Amino acid sequence: EKGGYDHFMLKxxxxxxxxxxxxxxxxxxxxxxxxxxxxxDDNLDRIAKANRILIVGCGTSWxxxxxxxxxxxxxxxxxxxxxxxxxxxxxxxxxxxxDVVIAISQSGETADTMAAIKLAKEKGAFVFGVxxxxxxxxxxxxxxGAYTHAGPEIGVASTKAFTTQITVLTLMALxxxxxxxxxxDSDFRVHLQALEAIPQKVEKLLQSDKVIKExxxxxxxxxxxxxxxxxxxxxxxxxxxxxxxxxxxxxxEGYPAAExxxxxxxxxxxxMPVVVIAVRKGHYxxxxxxxxxxxxxxxxxxxxxxEGDVEVKELADxxxxxxxxxxSFTPLLTTIPLQLLSYHIAVMLGKNVDQPRNLAKSVTVx
Ligand code: F6R
Numbered sequence: 001e002k003g004g005y006d007h008f009m010l011k012x013x014x015x016x017x018x019x020x021x022x023x024x025x026x027x028x029x030x031x032x033x034x035x036x037x038x039x040x041d042d043n044l045d046r047i048a049k050a051n052r053i054l055i056v057g058c059g060t061s062w063x064x065x066x067x068x069x070x071x072x073x074x075x076x077x078x079x080x081x082x083x084x085x086x087x088x089x090x091x092x093x094x095x096x097x098x099d100v101v102i103a104i105s106q107s108g109e110t111a112d113t114m115a116a117i118k119l120a121k122e123k124g125a126f127v128f129g130v131x132x133x134x135x136x137x138x139x140x141x142x143x144x145g146a147y148t149h150a151g152p153e154i155g156v157a158s159t160k161a162f163t164t165q166i167t168v169l170t171l172m173a174l175x176x177x178x179x180x181x182x183x184x185d186s187d188f189r190v191h192l193q194a195l196e197a198i199p200q201k202v203e204k205l206l207q208s209d210k211v212i213k214e215x216x217x218x219x220x221x222x223x224x225x226x227x228x229x230x231x232x233x234x235x236x237x238x239x240x241x242x243x244x245x246x247x248x249x250x251x252x253e254g255y256p257a258a259e260x261x262x263x264x265x266x267x268x269x270x271x272m273p274v275v276v277i278a279v280r281k282g283h284y285x286x287x288x289x290x291x292x293x294x295x296x297x298x299x300x301x302x303x304x305x306x307e308g309d310v311e312v313k314e315l316a317d318x319x320x321x322x323x324x325x326x327x328s329f330t331p332l333l334t335t336i337p338l339q340l341l342s343y344h345i346a347v348m349l350g351k352n353v354d355q356p357r358n359l360a361k362s363v364t365v366x
Contacts, residue, residue, distance in 0.1 A: 007353045009155035009247070013339050014206060017199035019160040020332065022149040023167045030192040033185070035175040039128065039144040046126050047172075048179050050100040052079040054125070056088050056116040057104035058363070060158040060242065064165035065104050066235035067331045071170055074328060075177035075191075085116040086366075097124035102169075105129070106153055106161035107362035108136020115366065117141050130168050132161050146172065155354045156361050157246050159339050162239065163202075163332050170195065170329070194326045201323040201333055208320055212337055215302055215318045216344035219273045225250055226264065226299075227338070228257040229277035230287055236277055236331045240338030247346040247356050257283075257290040270298040275341070276316070277334045280306040281327035291315050302341075304334050 005011035027037050040047060047053075053072055055065035065082040072080045083093075085103070089112060095101070101120040105113045108131035117138065120127050129142030132150050139145055148164035174191055177183035183191070219225070225244055229237035238254035245252050255264055257276065268274065274294050278287040288311050291301055295315055303316040306324050313319050322333040346353045 009353050012155050012160045016160050016163050017202045019150040019164050020167050021199045023164040030196045033189050035171050037146050039146045040175055043144050047100050048176050051098040053100050055082045055102045056085040058085050058110050060162050061104040063235045063239040064162050067166050068169035070232050071173045071328050075173040075183050077182040086112040089115045089119050095123040095125050099125040101125045101127045103129050104165055105138045106132045108133040108138040109362040109364055111364050111366045156359050198332050205322050212340045213344050220345045220348045222273050225252040226274045227254040230257045230283040232331050233277040233334055236334050243342035247342055247353050257287055268297040268299040273300045275302045277304045278312045279330050
């Protein structure tokens with residue numbers, strides 16, 4: 001049942017090229033230059049005219065929402081807020097009929113997310129679900145939705161659910177951008193083609209597993225780890241840190257790279273590994289200077305870079321290369337080496353990777 005893999009988590013990490021493909025299959029028609037999503041098509045005007053989009057979720061699904069915030073704002077020019085479902089529901093949130101709420105949940109059973117949906121519906125918002133489990137409570141409670149087609153995710157640590165959630169949300173943002181005219185026709189086509197090329201790129205980067213294993217061997221006994229990223233890759237830093245905490249029980253924190261100087265930099269010494277996502281896009285030069293700041297304080301630098309990178313390679317102790325893609329799609333690639341890093345460290349430490357202590361696959365308590 002693990003298909004020859006030692007753990008479900010590893011199997012699910014390796015399933016990502018197909019999971020992403022299955023998620024856009026029938027929806028992304030790159031040659032025709034269209035995106036078909038029944039749940040969005042049927043409500044296109046309602047969603048495109050939203051005053052704002054409010055995304056709710058927990059854990060990894062919340063991180064997917066954070067990535068989506070950047071993508072929706074960039075492509076569809078709709079203001080987005082992302083909230084932990086558990087915080088949203090216990091405040092007295094300002095929601096109106098002109099808001100669209102997107103609830104993200106792999107299991108479709110998370111109690112806090114469910115409660116947030118009920119609250120949003122009471123206030124008259126239009127609620128859209130992004131779930132993986134067909135027929136789950138959340139998929140039934142939402143007014144429309146789009147499934148991720150990741151297939152069953154058994155490992156407690158979420159992997160392929162995350163990348164497929166980002167895939168669905170990206171399709172949605174592109175579709176809305178096209179409808180609203182906030183993305184040009186040529187840009188739209190370029191994005192469709194780039195998205196279609198992602199699974200192949202994931203296949204390619206999965207081949208760097210050996211390098212990642214060596215890095216895991218070097219740092220497996222660390223007590224702490226920091227993850228840094230900027231822009232689209234800031235949420236990836238949070239997700240990388242969560243994966244490490246969950247399955248290896250090593251204390252890890254994710255930060256926007258530029259926030260380092262406002263406090264966390266005090267933690268850096270020769271004992272501190274710092275994982276930095278430094279793809280050659282957007283804020284590259286800024287990230288390079290963040291890396292220099294860490295290096296001058298003797299932190300150990302593990303960097304995720306774009307193939308052919310020169311600058312970061314000179315500074316970092318270890319680099320993991322990912323293929324080049326459009327900036328907004330880099331999270332689909334940069335996330336994967338961080339999943340593998342956590343996986344290998346946890347295995348080396350003898351932890352129960354698929355069923356970490358104190359955690360359950362679906363959290364149905366509030
Ligand atoms: C992280 C993880 C959890 C879930 C969270 C939400 O690896 O598995 O943080 O992401 O409990 O679960 P769903 O997406 O099922 O609502």
